[in-house]
Amino acid sequence: MPPHLLSFADLSYAEVINILDVASDLKEKRARGKTSNALKNRTLAMLFEKSSTRTRISFEVAMTELGGHAVYLNYKDIQLGRGESIADTARVMSRYVHALMARVYRHETLVEFTKYSTVPIINGLSDLEHPCQLLADLLTIREYKGKLKGLNFSWVGDGDNVCNSAILACALTGMKMTVACPQGYEPDKGIVNKAKEMGGIVSITRDPLKAAKNADILYTDVWVSMGDEEEYDQRLRDFKPYQINSKLLEQARHDVMVLHCLPAHRGEEITAEVVDGPHSAVFDQAENRLHAQKALLLELLS
Ligand code: CP
Ligand code: NVA
Secondary structure, eight states: OOOOOOGGGOOOOHHHHHHHHHHHHHHHHHHHTTTOOOTTTTTEEESSSOOSHHHHHHHHHHHHHTEEEEEEEGGGGGGGGGGGOHHHHHHHHHOSSSEEEEEEEHHHHHHHHHHOOOOOEEEESSOOHHHHHHHHHHHHHHHHSSOOOOOOOEEEEEOOOOHHHHHHHHHOOOOOOEOOOTTOOOOOHHHHHHHHTTTTOOEESSSSHHHTTOOOOEEEEOSSOTTTTHHHHHHHHGGGOOOOHHHTTTSSSSEEEEEEEEOOOTTTTTTTHHTTTTTTHHHHHHHHHHHHHHHHHHHHHO
């Protein structure tokens, strides 16, 4: 395993498959009420610069169910929010906890933490990537489709942090990735190039119907990510043709699965009919954050 998980590209194919296998096993054991003490006396610090429901709760529950402990830290409540340096914060935290999961505005903040931390740093979402989300997504896709390789993964909407991690996850696992987004909202160029270097097939189009054609997976995310609030009106106008709705679904394969990292804005990036409809896997996907992150924590901490 890598020392830190900042980008989905930090993981090898074998490491990803191992995490998914461990996650499936833990999920099955949890359903049977089997508990674990594998992370007894281990503590995860969870630092948040932005809001979270799934990431916060699933990481905390993961630590609890593995016999360990999690500490929630809002950056405003610790000295970091009053100007203490990342360097000193990282050095001090390394003396107390066994890993730090952080949700930050700037990806650079995570990179800075890795320079001074002697414990693993986990990206709990930055402006650039959301790798933990994609671990859960791959687990969900594998559960529904029985495989990953060869599937058509279509993204419709903003080429944002989740999209960037999805591009890398597709490249690593052999899924063909198509992104439909308006001009100016493309995924990160460096990430697209990296995915192509990894042998990934990534195409970017302006046409959501074209992207949806023959899709095995249709994925979207909010049009206005945390930090983009000032662009709200402009974004709503620009993204209007990029909604996942019944008409778009008709283009996809008959057994298409619809994914959304959540929170969902019904009537914006996705209609209620679709997100609450028979093709949607969004709540299994949200549940799988727990199982996938347990597996990740076991790999990084034990
Ligand atoms: N998908 C996701 O990361 O959700 P939260 O923002 O609620 O953590
Ligand atoms: N792209 C969204 C994901 C939320 C989980 C955001 O950054 O706000």
